[in-house]
Amino acid sequence: MFARHHVFDEGWVPEDLHARNGELQALADALEDIAQGWGAPNPVLLSGPPGAGKTASARYVLQDLEDSTGVQTALVDAWTNHKPYQTFASVLQELGKAGVVQPQTPHQVLRDRVRDATPDTGVVIVLDEADQLDDPGLLRDLNAMTGVAVVAIVNDEPGFRDRLDRTSSTVDWRESIPFDPYSERELVDILRPRASRGLQISYSRTDTLREVAARANGNARVAIQGLRASAEHAHEHDRTAIQVEDVEAGIEAAVAQIRRKTRSRLQRHERIVFEVLAELGESRLGEVYEAYRDRIGDDANGRGRVSDYLGKLASYNLVAAEGEKRGRTYRVVASGRTELA
Known part of the structure; x- marks a missing residue:
C-alpha cells in the first residue's frame, strides 16, 4: 500500500511546488535585498485560508535561500510559541543559539540575544500563524533589528491588520502576497508526486486523485491526508485500488484528524x-x-x-x-x- 510514508508529512516539500509559481516568485523578489547582501527588505505578509500552501511556499523559498546564499533562516510556529519568550527561544534554537530561556527572562535580554545571533549575512525569520502572537509588538521588535527580514503568515489579513492597529504595533506591511484556495486541477498536481512516490501503483490512479481533489474544497492539507486515509481504507477492505467509497471515508477521516489536531493546539x-x-x-x-x-x-x-x-x-x-x-x-x-x- 505505502511505499514511502514521509511524503504525506506536512513538512515534506517536493522539488517542484506546483501551482504556486507566482507566489514563490513574489516572495523571492520580496527577499531579494537580503539575498543579494543589500540589507533587510520590508516585512512580508503571506495570507490565505488553511491548506492554501503558505507555509509550504515559505519552506521552499527558505530552503532555496540557504542553499544558494549565506543567509540564515528560521521558521517559527507562533501558535505553539505564542508567548514572547517562547517565540524568541524558538528563533534562537532555529539559529543554532539555543540556551536557557525562561518566562521571567527580560524582554530586552531576549531581543539582544536574537540580535547578537544574527549573522552578518542576515537572517529571514518566518512567523507562521503570526496572528496567534500574544504580543504583536514582537513583530516590530524583530523588524527593527539590523539584518533581520520578517515574514508573517496569517489566515485573515484584514483581521490581522485590525489587531495591529488596535495594539499600535506599527509595521509597514507593504509587501503582501495573497494565497487563494487551490483549484481541483492544482490539487491533482499536488497529489501526483505524493501518490507516485508514496503509494503502490494501483492506489495512485489519476481518476482517484481527481476524486480526492474534488472533495477537498481547495485545501491541500485535506487532499493530502485524504489520499493517505483513502489508501488505508481501501487496504483495510482488501481492495487493490481506491474506490469512491474509500475516498468518501478517507476525506471524512482526514477532516476529523485535522480538526482534532487543531483543537489540541x-x-x-x-x-x-x-x-x-x-x-x-x-x-x-x-x-x-x-x-x-x-x-x-x-x-x-x-x-x-x-x-x-x-x-x-x-x-x-x-x-x-x-x-x-x-x-x-x-x-x-x-x-x-x-x-x-
Missing part, C-alpha cells in the same frame, strides 16, 4: 472561548465574551481579542460564522461534518 483562551460557545449554542460575540469573561475572571482579554479567537476558530472550521458585523452569530461545527470553510 488551541491556546488556553481560545479553548475556553470554544468551550463556552459549545455550551451556549449559536451566539453573538457579546454573549460569548460575557460567558468567557465569567469563566476566566481577571485574566480575561478584551472583547476585540475574543473576536480574534472566534475568527481563528472559524478559519479552521471549528466554528461557523454567519451574518455580518453586529448581527454575526457563531456556532461550533459538529464534529461529524466534513464540509470545509
